[in-house]
Amino acid sequence: MSRVAYVNGRYVRHAEAAVHIEDRGYQFADGVYEVCEIWNGRIVDARRHLDRLERSLSELSIRMPMGRAALEMILREVVRRNLVHDGLVYIQVTRGVARRDHVFPSADTPPALVVTARSARPEVAEKAAEAGVGVISVPENRWDRVDIKTVGLLPNVLAKQKAKESGAKEAWFIDRDGFVTEGGSTNAWIVTKDNVLVTRPADHGILKGITRQVVLDMVEKKGLAFEERPFTLEEAKEAKEAFITAASTLVMPVVSLDGKPVGNGHPGEMSRDLRAGFHEMAESEPV
Known part of the structure; x- marks a missing residue:
């Protein structure tokens, strides 16, 4: 089965997932991430990870890409679509896509969101x-x-x-x-x-x-x-x-x-x- 990623509002094949070349994560490392363990079909410590995600975004003056409940739904959907029973789910939020300039883009620039998941072998x-x-x-x-x-x-x-x-x-x-x-x-x-x-x-x-x-x-x-x-x-x-x-x-x-x-x-x-x-x-x- 092909892996699936969530990229800026769409679920796409992992092999075809891409962000714009002027995404500020690519240009300036202007973004944050979180990684949650998936254990026995359960997401581990999601509350704490999302608390830290919100803090990291706040420290960099990046707004949340969506409400927390919606983000949690996307995490679960990505895990389900990838049939991950044990593994990791990865979240990355950047300041978004804008003309390359060191200063922040306009306030209405939407943050960019990528979510991926992959399986791991606990016995390893x-x-x-x-x-x-x-x-x-x-x-x-x-x-x-x-x-x-x-x-x-x-x-x-x-x-x-x-x-x-x-x-x-x-x-x-x-x-x-x-x-x-x-x-x-x-x-x-x-x-x-x-x-x-x-x-x-x-x-x-x-x-x-x-x-x-x-x-x-x-x-x-x-x-x-x-x-x-x-x-x-x-x-x-x-x-x-x-x-x-x-x-x-x-x-x-x-x-x-x-x-x-x-x-x-x-x-x-x-x-x-x-x-x-x-x-x-x-x-x-x-x-």
Whole structure:
């Protein structure tokens, strides 16, 4: 079956889906996006993702392309038309199509909306989680508003490519003071030798991850020892365990950092436990 995409008011074959060459997302990376997990035929944490979408748009003075209820209907329809039982649904909103000019186009320019969905194989992700993944470190070189989930991801792309070339799954950005900010597409966590879970505060230095928030909810429910503070690369290398979080990875154990094992070089107990309980804590709605 051919995949289907929603593009500016129309459901079209994915292979034929296109936007105008003067879409400001293409010209200036002038847009934002969200990605929701589809799990067992349900959209996971849609409310929180759409809350963050609205915030990102507001920070860039882009209006919502339509009412929230209509957007939710489109998400479900794209998932249904693509027969996605487990996978991801992607939303992208840009400032729209206008003559190329750095300043904003006229206020009546409609925002552009693209929604796509694709299937994934849960068993592949589970196999990766059983083995754990590698991470490398790279210097932080992004703008200071990474709390906005924009499509301007070139530093992330370069970091992720470097990770791939190094045989790793992810790259952690390291700021000028030696602290880990976050990954190229994930939030970063460590567990100290005293079993204290640590992650950086969700200020302007990192994206306020939706999966991150679900993990924080689990931490509170379980009464785990937790500190929301920056941690250094060296502290991470000495940690008992580490993991990354995102809608596309859930809780994914990290077993090596810059080629050296983290802890005993195997997925840690806390990482495995948080991954196992994730969907019990997350919100989900039938497609």
